[in-house]
Amino acid sequence: MPDADKIQLLPGTLEMLVLQTLIFGPRHGHGIATTIERTSGEVLLVDHGSLYPALQRLEQAGLIASDWGTSEHNRRARFYKLTRAGRRKLAAETGKWEKVVRAVTGVLRAPREQEGA
Amino acid sequence: MSRTNDEYEEEIREHIEMEVRDNLERGMTPAEARRAAARTFGNPGVVRQKLREGGPWYWLETLLKDVRYGLRLLIRSPLLSCATVLTLTLGIGINTGVFTVLNGMLLRARVDKSPETFAHLSPQYSGDPGQPALPPTVSVMDYRAYRGARSLHELAAWGIGNSTLGQDDPVRWLVMLTSCNYFSLYGLDQPRLGRLFRPDECATPGAAPVVVLSEELWRRRFDADPQILGSVIRLNQQPFTVIGVTPARFSGQLKGPGIYVPYTMQAPFYGGRDFFRESAMQWLTVEGRLQPGETRASAQAELNVIARQQDRLQPGRKTTVFVTNGSFAAEPSSGVFWMAPLIMGALTLILLLASTNVTMLLLSRAAARQREIAIRLSLGATRQRLLRMLLTESLILASVAGAISAWIAGRVPTTMEKMIVGMPHYPMQPDMLVFAYLAGVTLLAGAMAGMAPAAESLKVDLTASLKGQESLFGSRRSRTRGFLIGAQVAMSLVLLVGAALFVRAEFTIFSENPGFETRQVLLIPLRIPLPPYTPASAAAFYRTLEQRVRALPGVQSVSFASSPPFSSDEGIGPGEELRGPGQPRGTGLKASVNVVSPDFFDTLRIPIVRGRAFREGETPVKGTASPVVVSEAFARTMWPARAPLGQGNDPLGQAIQDPGGDLFEVVGVARDLKSERFGAVDRAFVYFLRSPQAFGDTMMARFQGDSVPIQLAVRNLIREMDREMLPRIGTIQTAMDNFAALFWKMAEMVLFLGAVAIVLAVVGIYGVVAFAVSRRTREMGIRMALGATRADIVLSVIASGVRPILFGLAIGLLLALAGAAALSRALRATPIGLDVHDPIAYLTVSLLLVSTALAAMFGPALRAARADPSQALRQE
Numbered sequence: 001m002p003d004a005d006k007i008q009l010l011p012g013t014l015e016m017l018v019l020q021t022l023i024f025g026p027r028h029g030h031g032i033a034t035t036i037e038r039t040s041g042e043v044l045l046v047d048h049g050s051l052y053p054a055l056q057r058l059e060q061a062g063l064i065a066s067d068w069g070t071s072e073h074n075r076r077a078r079f080y081k082l083t084r085a086g087r088r089k090l091a092a093e094t095g096k097w098e099k100v101v102r103a104v105t106g107v108l109r110a111p112r113e114q115e116g117a
Numbered sequence: 118m119s120r121t122n123d124e125y126e127e128e129i130r131e132h133i134e135m136e137v138r139d140n141l142e143r144g145m146t147p148a149e150a151r152r153a154a155a156r157t158f159g160n161p162g163v164v165r166q167k168l169r170e171g172g173p174w175y176w177l178e179t180l181l182k183d184v185r186y187g188l189r190l191l192i193r194s195p196l197l198s199c200a201t202v203l204t205l206t207l208g209i210g211i212n213t214g215v216f217t218v219l220n221g222m223l224l225r226a227r228v229d230k231s232p233e234t235f236a237h238l239s240p241q242y243s244g245d246p247g248q249p250a251l252p253p254t255v256s257v258m259d260y261r262a263y264r265g266a267r268s269l270h271e272l273a274a275w276g277i278g279n280s281t282l283g284q285d286d287p288v289r290w291l292v293m294l295t296s297c298n299y300f301s302l303y304g305l306d307q308p309r310l311g312r313l314f315r316p317d318e319c320a321t322p323g324a325a326p327v328v329v330l331s332e333e334l335w336r337r338r339f340d341a342d343p344q345i346l347g348s349v350i351r352l353n354q355q356p357f358t359v360i361g362v363t364p365a366r367f368s369g370q371l372k373g374p375g376i377y378v379p380y381t382m383q384a385p386f387y388g389g390r391d392f393f394r395e396s397a398m399q400w401l402t403v404e405g406r407l408q409p410g411e412t413r414a415s416a417q418a419e420l421n422v423i424a425r426q427q428d429r430l431q432p433g434r435k436t437t438v439f440v441t442n443g444s445f446a447a448e449p450s451s452g453v454f455w456m457a458p459l460i461m462g463a464l465t466l467i468l469l470l471a472s473t474n475v476t477m478l479l480l481s482r483a484a485a486r487q488r489e490i491a492i493r494l495s496l497g498a499t500r501q502r503l504l505r506m507l508l509t510e511s512l513i514l515a516s517v518a519g520a521i522s523a524w525i526a527g528r529v530p531t532t533m534e535k536m537i538v539g540m541p542h543y544p545m546q547p548d549m550l551v552f553a554y555l556a557g558v559t560l561l562a563g564a565m566a567g568m569a570p571a572a573e574s575l576k577v578d579l580t581a582s583l584k585g586q587e588s589l590f591g592s593r594r595s596r597t598r599g600f601l602i603g604a605q606v607a608m609s610l611v612l613l614v615g616a617a618l619f620v621r622a623e624f625t626i627f628s629e630n631p632g633f634e635t636r637q638v639l640l641i642p643l644r645i646p647l648p649p650y651t652p653a654s655a656a657a658f659y660r661t662l663e664q665r666v667r668a669l670p671g672v673q674s675v676s677f678a679s680s681p682p683f684s685s686d687e688g689i690g691p692g693e694e695l696r697g698p699g700q701p702r703g704t705g706l707k708a709s710v711n712v713v714s715p716d717f718f719d720t721l722r723i724p725i726v727r728g729r730a731f732r733e734g735e736t737p738v739k740g741t742a743s744p745v746v747v748s749e750a751f752a753r754t755m756w757p758a759r760a761p762l763g764q765g766n767d768p769l770g771q772a773i774q775d776p777g778g779d780l781f782e783v784v785g786v787a788r789d790l791k792s793e794r795f796g797a798v799d800r801a802f803v804y805f806l807r808s809p810q811a812f813g814d815t816m817m818a819r820f821q822g823d824s825v826p827i828q829l830a831v832r833n834l835i836r837e838m839d840r841e842m843l844p845r846i847g848t849i850q851t852a853m854d855n856f857a858a859l860f861w862k863m864a865e866m867v868l869f870l871g872a873v874a875i876v877l878a879v880v881g882i883y884g885v886v887a888f889a890v891s892r893r894t895r896e897m898g899i900r901m902a903l904g905a906t907r908a909d910i911v912l913s914v915i916a917s918g919v920r921p922i923l924f925g926l927a928i929g930l931l932l933a934l935a936g937a938a939a940l941s942r943a944l945r946a947t948p949i950g951l952d953v954h955d956p957i958a959y960l961t962v963s964l965l966l967v968s969t970a971l972a973a974m975f976g977p978a979l980r981a982a983r984a985d986p987s988q989a990l991r992q993e
Contacts, residue, residue: 029128030135048132049159052125053167060173071131073138078128 014054015063016097017044019082019090022064026081028071029055055080063089125168133158179502183509190510197482198514201475201566204880205518207873208471209562210525212464213555217529220554221545226443227370229544230304231406236269236416237443238403240424243435253448255403258396258430260296262423263403268416272405273302278386280352280376282338283842290334292352293371294380302404303369310335311346311361314379322381322393328357332365334374352376355385397431404443413440468562473601474877475566477884479511481891481977483570490574504571511567512560519559526551599921602885605878606925607932610966612871614933615940617958618951619864625796626857632790633682633721634819635849640681641666641816641831642844655812658838663816665834671821676716677807677814680709682792683853695803696774697755705774706755708747708801709793712814717804718746718787720819727752728769728785737806742772744784748802752786755801773803781805795853824848875966878925879973886918887977897981907982914978915971922970926963933959 021027021035032055033048058064063086071077082090133154140150158164169175191198228235239253255263260274274296279289293299297319300306305313309332318325328350330339339345349356357378380401384391392398407416417440424436441447493503530545643662645655659677667675696705715731717723730746737743747755752768771783793799807814820827828846835842890897897910934953941951952958 028131028135030132033132034139047159048136048157049129049161049164052129052164053171056125056168056171060171071135073135075131075134076127077131077135078124 013097014050015058016090016093018051018054018058018080019063019086019093022080022082022086023090026069026079028069028077028079030077032080058086062086122165122169122172125165129158129161129164179505180509183506184513186506187510187513191513194482197478200880200883201478201514202517202521204471204474204478204877205515205562205566206521206525207877208468209515209518209555209558210522211873212468212558213522213526213551214529215464216554216558217526217545217547217551218533218543220548220551221529221543223446224444224550225544225548227368227543228303228443229368232442232544234407235443236405236407236413237441237447238263238405238420239439239441239448241437241439243437252399254399255401256397256399257393257401259399259424259427259436260401260403262427263420266416266419266423268408268411268419269405270408271298271302272403273299274380274401274403275299275370276380276383276400276402278383280386281354282376283351290374290376291371292376292378292386293369294378294383294386296380299369299377300363300367302406303367305363305367305369307364308361309364310343311359313361313363314377318379319381322391323384324381325379326355326357326382327360327379328352329361329363329377330359331363331367331371331373331375331377334376335362337374352378353385357382413442416440468558469565470601470605470877472562472565474605474881474884475511475514475562476569477881477888479566479570479884480573481884481888483507483573486574500575503575507571507574508564508567511570512563515559515563515566518562519555522559523547523552523555526555599885599924602878602881602918602921603925603928605874605881606922606966606970607929609871609874609878610926610929610962611933611936612867612874613962613965614929614958615936616864616868616871617962618937618940618953618955619860619867621955621958622795622951623857623861623864626853626860629791629796631682631792631795632788633723633792635682635853637819637821637824638721638849639818639820639824639828639831639846640849640852641818641835641846642681643813643816643835643842644844645812652810652812656810659812659814659816660809662834662838666816666818666831669820669827669830669834671827672818673821674716674720674819676720676817677714677811678717678817679712679807679814681815681817682721682790682849683795683856692800693803694776695751695755698772698774698780700774706751706801708751708803709799710803710805712805712807712811714807714809717817720817722819723790724788725785726788728783730785730787731806735806737808742780742782743806745773745781745806746785746787746804747773747783748787748799748804749789750799751801751803752783875969878966879969882918882922882970883973883976886914886974889917890914890977890981894981894984897984898987901984902987910982911975911978914981915974918970918974922967926966930959930963933962 017036018032021032021039027035029051030048033051036044055064055066059066059080063083064080065083066078066080068076069079136154136157137147137150140153141147145153169178172178226232226235226237238255240255240259241253254276255274260272263269264272266272276294278292278294280292281288282290295314297314297316300308300313308329311329313329314327318327330345335341335345342348345359345362348359350359351357363377378386381393383393383400387400390398392400407413417438420438420440421436424438428434428436490503494500526547529547533545643659645658647655650658663675663677666672692707692709694703694705695708696702711717713731715733715735718725718730725746726749728746731744735744747768755773756768756771768783768786773781773783775781787802787804789798790802791798818827818831824847831846832844835844900910900913901907937951937953941953
């Protein structure tokens with residue numbers, strides 16, 4: 001997919017996405033990156049490198065934990081998993097996000113409804 | 118939880134490998150796959166940097182880097198660093214030292230053993246407003262009631278009195294009237310000798326006349342007599358048996374010579390009033406220990422309940438008891454709260470001065486570093502990061518100064534003890550509070566000294582500075598700095614002039630011949646208490662003693678004088694007015710008077726320049742003109758050599774009249790002495806003849822050989838005649854030396870302060886000039902290119918700094934004159950004669966200051982002159 005169609009993430013949303021990816025189980029950095037890309041239909045850009053400072057922040061905040069493990073190709077890789085605090089945080093952030101989205105969408109759609117009326 | 122950079126490194130590598138593998142699976146060529154993976158990942162350098170900065174120890178890493186960098190810079194300019202550290206040490210050290218003293222005197226209890234459980238009762242009484250306010254002390258009745266408190270134990274009480282020791286004692290010694298558990302409350306278990314009080318000695322008022330002496334008193338007054346236990350001494354004429362001696366290290370509320378008596382024996386120390394019968398009389402201070410688990414607040418609550426019950430016995434009184442840690446500051450209404458800002462204000466001023474000087478020192482370097490900073494900024498360093506770097510430097514300097522100051526604080530207790538003889542005991546060992554204060558002051562000084570230079574370094578116009586066009590005109594603040602320098606010069610001048618006057622006065626004590634024998638004459642001060650002696654028995658005592666001393670082998674001459682040289686207790690009095698016959702009152706000559714026995718001139722070897730001395734056995738006779746000897750100064754002033762003709766101006770045979778109207782005939786003129794003030798010729802002196810019936814004068818004995826055996830022999834003679842008389846015997850020279858030593862301590866202190874002031878001033882002057890020079894490199898370059906010589910440059914630099922120095926000198930001289938006048942007024946009653954207008958002192962000090970100031974300016978001036986003009990121009 002051409003780079004022009006990728007969208008820059010809003011600041012702070014990357015952390016939320018990372019937490020969401022980890023909800024189904026531990027993953028390594030590359031796995032997280034590809035999952036975000038795939039599930040977003042390759043729209044949301046992850047400049048893969050920027051993932052790591054975000055992982056560091058999350059880990060220092062105690063929202064995720066990490067440990068060395070073995071990857072699907074039998075190589076050493078660092079696996080990240082959600083902590084309980086991370087799970088709670090994700091729930092809260094998701095709720096907040098949905099509210100914002102609903103509100104923004106509502107505003108964006110309003111003129112069209114008016115036209116239709 | 119922290120992760121190493123290596124771990125992230127491996128993770129990133131692995132991530133890219135996975136991406137490459139995925140790309141290969143998507144069908145790219147290996148080269149393509151790698152390129153695409155790198156593109157997807159982004160810039161790994163930026164990621165690494167971000168990870169580093171996000172790491173939990175990043176601040177430490179940068180701090181260490183800053184410290185390393187700062188240390189390198191400081192080592193590169195050792196002179197500047199030393200000057201800075203020295204100045205900061207003066208500021209921080211003086212601050213911490215004074216705070217240690219304050220802390221010991223005001224903020225801590227005077228108790229060495231576990232101060233945390235110590236409880237001091239401070240009762241406040243209110244009630245009838247018409248009555249005078251009651252003192253914050255406790256009566257015997259209340260003390261007994263408070264002892265019932267369950268939250269406290271070892272509740273002890275003490276009052277203070279004073280007492281003579283023996284009969285001829287002019288000194289009133291301090292007496293502590295204590296309850297019998299006082300020593301254990303203050304942590305003393307074992308006496309030096311004998312025993313401490315038994316509980317039963319505090320049971321019945323007046324029943325146990327026992328006394329415990331402090332080791333200092335035992336040594337000073339009883340020559341450390343090992344047989345002292347069991348002997349009876351008289352306190353305010355009442356007999357007390359010595360049962361023990363406290364060790365010197367024990368201090369309690371009292372340090373140095375002191376006497377402890379059970380508080381049940383208080384009557385002789387309070388004018389015979391029995392405070393156990395008048396049991397509502399308040400005179401005791403009560404202190405105790407908290408029971409385990411109790412707090413001062415809980416003890417206070419319990420004591421106030423007891424106090425309320427006690428108040429019922431004394432209608433009209435309302436008591437509030439405060440329980441404090443025993444420190445002066447915790448005392449309600451202690452007045453610390455208005456003293457503290459004064460002292461702290463002065464301390465802050467010193468710190469400010471030191472920091473300002475250091476600021477100026479660092480500023481000159483900061484200006485020189487603007488290029489470096491500009492480069493760092495343009496390479497992307499944030500201002501915040503640079504500020505931290507610059508502040509780290511000044512904080513390193515402050516920390517070194519702080520470490521030295523910690524050592525100074527540790528030396529405070531011994532220094533204070535050495536400096537102030539007989540200072541009461543205070544816990545001066547630095548505690549946590551002192552160290553916290555030290556840390557605070559150090560941080561503050563570091564930040565204050567570093568902030569302006571850091572701002573100066575950062576205040577760069579990037580492009581201009583890189584091109585080298587900044588800083589042509591600077592220093593709007595130069596006026597303020599000039600003023601500060603002037604003030605410091607003035608301060609140093611005042612202190613140094615003071616020191617110079619002191620040193621000169623000290624010098625005269627040792628160097629000037631006073632005009633009479635000092636080394637081979639013993640002073641034997643005698644005081645005869647009139648009861649039990651009668652005037653007749655006292656005079657007999659004097660006569661017998663005189664005969665016996667005269668008979669001692671080695672003694673050559675014995676006499677008496679009412680005011681022996683250099684030893685008058687009351688200082689130099691106004692003197693008596695003496696007139697010629699028929700001269701009206703008020704127009705006579707004020708002269709110092711000494712009443713002496715006939716041998717006086719022989720004993721002290723005072724030459725008689727005209728006429729004769731008193732004759733052996735000569736006595737004043739009522740109704741006839743008794744003989745007097747006058748001093749040269751008296752004769753000169755009373756009968757000037759160029760008096761009008763017809764008036765006899767030969768002093769011999771002249772009659773003079775004392776204020777009482779009695780007539781005297783001058784029989785001799787004695788050489789002028791320097792016996793009132795060291796190094797200063799006495800004013801007019803008149804020697805009257807002493808009556809052989811007189812008593813109460815000081816005996817003087819001239820002897821041959823070593824003084825010690827004679828001293829002991831005289832002492833034994835006196836003790837044989839009266840066991841309770843213990844005069845202090847010594848040669849005149851010893852008395853002078855003791856005085857000189859005491860005086861030297863004062864001189865030392867002023868000298869030290871003067872040295873501090875001059876160091877501060879020099880550092881300040883150097884800093885200002887160096888800064889100005891660093892700002893004017895370009896101007897210097899232009900001047901030199903236009904043909905100015907190096908000497909011109911040096912002169913112009915010095916001229917720019919000279920104005921505040923001259924200003925400071927002028928102000929300082931005025932202040933020094935005023936200060937010296939005040940000082941000599943304060944010393945009027947002592948034998949110290951300060952030559953207030955001594956031009957040499959003022960001149961030497963001014964020259965010293967000017968030359969050090971010039972020397973301080975010379976370094977930067979030379980640097981400016983040595984600069985290569987072409988380079989100076991290019992550099993700017």
